[in-house]
Amino acid sequence: MxxxxxxxxxxxxxxxxxxxxxxxxxxxxxxxxxxxxxxxxxxxxxxxxxxxxxxxxxxxxxxxxxxxxxxxxxxxxxxxxxxxxxxxxxxxxxxxxxxxxxxxxxxxxxxxxxxxxxxxxxxxxxxxxxxxxxxxxxxxxxxxxxxxxxxxxxxxxxxxxxxxxxxxxxxxxxxxxxxxxxxxxxxxxxxxxxxFVSTPVTAPGRHPLAELLPWAVQRLDRPLTVEDLARQARMSSRNLGRHFRSVTGTTPLQWLLIQRIRRAQELLETTDRGIDTIAAATGLGSAATLRRHFHRVVGVPPDTYRRTFHAGAQGARPSRT
Missing domain, CATH: 3.40.50.880 (Class I glutamine amidotransferase (GATase) domain)
Known part of the structure; x- marks a missing residue:
């Protein structure tokens, strides 16, 4: 024994x-x-x-x-x-x-x-x-x-x-x-x-990206570039990168990717939208691109994540928007 x-x-x-x-x-x-x-x-x-x-x-x-x-x-x-x-x-x-x-x-x-x-x-x-x-x-x-x-x-x-x-x-x-x-x-x-890890939203406050970050989150369905972000923030791309490192701890593009993935998680949890629709809504383009980045960041495919965390699995009626 x-x-x-x-x-x-x-x-x-x-x-x-x-x-x-x-x-x-x-x-x-x-x-x-x-x-x-x-x-x-x-x-x-x-x-x-x-x-x-x-x-x-x-x-x-x-x-x-x-x-x-x-x-x-x-x-x-x-x-x-x-x-x-x-x-x-x-x-x-x-x-x-x-x-x-x-x-x-x-x-x-x-x-x-x-x-x-x-x-x-x-x-x-x-x-x-x-x-x-x-x-x-x-x-x-x-x-x-x-x-x-x-x-x-x-x-x-x-x-x-x-x-x-x-x-x-x-x-x-x-x-x-x-x-x-x-x-x-x-x-x-x-x-x-x-x-299972929730990525906290950058705390509001008086920092150079305080207005830019909410602006970008509201436009995740669009193909934003570093130049787009720098133009909106009225600073050079190099200066933008320095501020992103200071405020978020990562690069502008990596921050954008994480926000897109977190938005995809929200849609998988709360709606019945298809993977193609979610890919478009999060600015990731195609279902294949969403699946590749989602699996790398979250650790499981989108379908597996949905089976685990979808509101319907908890007895609630999911939205069909």
Whole structure:
């Protein structure tokens, strides 16, 4: 029987802990034979939401586990307890497979397990992870990263993706599919975090592009060029580029492309318009061009995005405008 140890401590997110418990705590009826031996390991009782959790074992028990799972860390600004970090590091040194869920990646990074490796965490904390641990190659777009004996997942629901991936590695796809059916979740999701990330609109204020940006957003259906933008802003193209870097962090053309893609996402979510119509409405010209840029920026094709986020999928009647 494969032992899965949950490393628990104060400051732990209960949602990720619950998902790991659901996956590894009991086998689906359709799966014969023994299942995982799930243990909780911690230095002391910890509060999980409104409940007090009494760990099965101390943190030293992690070193005896086949798989160690570190649930989400509630406040990445707070350094994880040294005792937890040391125990996770010792478990990995003893041969355990170590996986983090959501912001649990900060514990793995503190233990040095992500140095020189690719990793991910919740998209809202990827920049913070990269800043605190510059030796980590942070990938903000994926649902999870498998480096063999060290695995990391993105936020919340992506923790389930990683847990099912671990089952798939251990027991095969049919067993992982059975677990997914029991939990009423997809056994594998397409794309990455990019499809869930909202790109904030540049805050209004007194900057050289304050009037230009809304003007451009209202004309996304037109083939705008850098020269068009510079002419409207009454500045040279070079000067425009400098201001765009300062205000938006990117180039005029890249900013325009992102606005067109975000507009396409809105239309896919709220209307039944065809891909050709949406391509024209967003200034991307053809369905092929929209599909190419959309897949590159969002991580999934427009049709997949619509199936996931269309208002009709939530029980609402979509617009046909």
């Amino acid at each position: 494969t032992t899965v140890a949950l490393a628990v401590s104060e400051g732990m997110l209960h949602f990720e802990l619950s998902m790991a418990t659901e996956v590894f705590g009991s086998a689906p009826d359709a799966v014969p034979g023994p299942w995982y031996d799930l243990e909780t390991c911690g230095a002391a009782p910890v509060r999980v939401g409104r409940f007090l959790l009494e760990p099965d074992h101390g943190l030293d028990r992690l070193a005896a586990a086949h798989t160690v799972i570190v649930p989400g860390w509630a406040d990445p600004d707070v350094t994880p307890p040294a005792q937890l970090v040391d125990a996770v590091r010792a478990a990995h040194a003893a041969g355990a497979r170590v996986a983090s869920l959501c912001t649990g990646a900060f514990v793995l990074a503190a233990a040095g397990l992500l140095d020189g490796a690719r990793a991910t965490t919740h998209w809202a904390h990827t920049r913070e992870l990269a800043a605190l641990y510059p030796r980590v190659e942070v990938d903000p777009d994926v649902l999870y990263v498998d480096n063999g004996r060290v695995l990391t997942s993105a936020g919340k629901a992506a923790a389930m993706d990683l847990c099912l991936h671990l089952v798939r590695l251990d027991r095969g796809s049919s067993v992982a599919n059975a677990v997914a059916r029991r939990l009423v979740v997809p056994p594998h999701r397409e794309g990455g975090q990019a499809q």
